Amino acid sequence: MKIAVDAMGGDYAPKEVVAGIELARDRYPEIEFDLYGQTDKVKPFLNNADHINLVQADEVIAMEDEPVRAIRRKKQSSIVLGAQAVRDGKDDAFFSAGNTGALLAAGLLIIGRIKGIDRPGLTTTLPVLNKPDQDQFLMLDVGANADSKPFNLYQYAILGKYYAQTVMGVKNPRIGLLNNGTEADKGDMVHKAVHEVLATAKDLNFIGNVESRELLNGVADVVVTDGFTGNAVLKNTEGTALSMLKLIKSSIMAGGISGKLGAAMLKPVFKDIQSKMDYSKYGGAVLLGVKAPVIKTHGSAKAETIANTIGQIQTMLKNHSVDNVVDYFDAHSEEMAQAKADMQK
Structure with a gap:
């Protein structure tokens, strides 16, 4: 399992994000983490780099940025690069404690919807x-x-x-x-x-x-x-x-x-x-209906909450929750089309 992490997102980033990922790494040794962010700011908080890769992202999408505009203009931001890694199959899921709107936009515009889900x-x-x-x-x-x-x-x-x-x-x-x-x-x-x-x-x-x-x-x-x-x-x-x-x-x-x-x-x-x-303690908010797990936790989240959210992602990946949804909508495409037509009358 590989999880892309927005290391710059959240009120206490990157310190608490890194601390949370290190906690999660110790709990879930089968997971590797790609931390996207400004490496000169992230690296000082990293105590142990086992299973953790730092990936340079020159830009940061701030909480006050307009989501869609930021996704389109800040191509080298941690959110955009992390979402692109998931889209390209380099990572299996994407996690952030940053700008909620930007994360949703990245999930929809970069990772993409599951076929059949409006x-x-x-x-x-x-x-x-x-x-x-x-x-x-x-x-x-x-x-x-x-x-x-x-x-x-x-x-x-x-x-x-x-x-x-x-x-x-x-x-x-x-x-x-x-x-x-x-x-x-x-x-x-x-x-x-x-x-x-x-x-x-x-x-x-x-x-x-x-x-x-x-x-x-x-x-x-x-x-x-x-x-x-x-x-x-x-x-x-x-x-x-x-x-x-x-x-x-x-x-x-x-x-x-x-x-x-x-x-x-x-x-x-x-x-x-x-x-x-x-x-x-149950984890973060999940954007359901996109092609890979996209999870957002509170901007004020600290290390323990972040580690809990990684546990939630691990369960999603282990139990193939996205694959189950894809299979269902593939098998019921005609039924979905009929239901949609009926509700539009």
């Missing part, structure tokens, strides 16, 4: 709380496409199913459609059309509409939504978790000595809650 979707894994037999669920799209058609959401359900099976180990994943109510006739025309198609799909375990308030309770294994809604729900979930932790902390500090003593006694409980809410 719009790849960005997926993330979120925690499930207080459910012994389920600790995570998958949601897509969470930001690759602000505007989506019913056919796109239908394809997201298929992409999510295969990811849940090959990476999360769920044999028959429950697929839910994010909506403003659980009744079959809820939502706008897009959601009604998607519900109708998913309800009749023979090879999908569709459980119907699900509401956002039930997501962290494990109502489904795969939650399908459009990119605008998915991104809003994701950021709301992140914001609520952070706000609650800040509220608890401020309440403890305002509670005087008794509050602080109580907090000290409950410290293991707080750590357990924090661990359950930390979805970074």
Whole structure:
């Protein structure tokens, strides 16, 4: 396995990226890493070069750069060169903690879509709380496409199913459609059309509409939504978790000595809650529907999160998750064409 890494992407790059890759190298000795970046800035942080190759990239795509323009103009950037290496078969997957839009553009414009997939979707894994037999669920799209058609959401359900099976180990994943109510006739025309198609799909375990308030309770294994809604729900979930932790902390500090003593006694409980809410341990966001794994982690990610994300990529490569999707869409090309035609009527 060979993974291309954008060594310059992220708030703490290249230091934390290099540290994370060294951690991952020690965990997964079967993987080789190509680190694309400005070698004079990357090399000082590299303690051990075993299985790690430095590849010079003269340019850097910054967080504030306009994604498509940057991909087209900065041909010698770490993101462009890494994506080209994957396209050309030199590397098997691409990882970055940098500009999300640029990474998505590189995945679409350089690596390319799988034949038969209209719009790849960005997926993330979120925690499930207080459910012994389920600790995570998958949601897509969470930001690759602000505007989506019913056919796109239908394809997201298929992409999510295969990811849940090959990476999360769920044999028959429950697929839910994010909506403003659980009744079959809820939502706008897009959601009604998607519900109708998913309800009749023979090879999908569709459980119907699900509401956002039930997501962290494990109502489904795969939650399908459009990119605008998915991104809003994701950021709301992140914001609520952070706000609650800040509220608890401020309440403890305002509670005087008794509050602080109580907090000290409950410290293991707080750590357990924090661990359950930390979805970074499951890895990064994956652009599903392109010809090779393309994975993005938070710009603020540090070494441990980066190493966890490499573990996610290793599972994708080992279980041939992209190959399974390619085989499915090749075998069901006529069915896809008919479904698309039906939804456009």
